[in-house]
Amino acid sequence: MLTKPLRDEHAELLPHVESLRIAADAVGASSAPELAAKVREAEGFLTGHLIPHARAEDEALYPVVDALLGAPGATRTMSLDHVEVGRQTRLLGELRAKMASATLTRSQENELRMALYGLYVLVALHFRKEEEAYLPLLDQRLTPDGAKRMFEAMEAAARRAKEV
């Protein structure tokens, strides 16, 4: 299957999506240091792995899907999911910084829980959309050379995103 590298990468990332739900469950239920550790883990996954992966898709995967569909802009809705992940991740970082210096208010706790559960649902659904809507199309229509070029470009883009 031509898209195996991408399916493998998703399979590596997907178990870590659970860290979002685990941190959300801990809001109001775990001690402040335990919650802070869980939020840090979730944020580390997002900034260190998921967002570079999304950047690579924006640069090197979605343009290929657009071209195969013959519909420029077809993947824009998926890129907007990535933008929302970035926005919610920044919010998570702000709330984590607040937790470091003070106890969260009830409304900040609610905000944190909502950001984490929201990210969990958004990311899990986004993965399903890519796997069920895009990967079968790529498997059917890409050439082996085209796939090789696409994955090289994705790797380079992910490396650049991790350097920032």
Ligand SMILES: [Fe+2]
């Ligand atoms: Fe994506």
Ligand SMILES: [Fe+2]
């Ligand atoms: Fe993806």
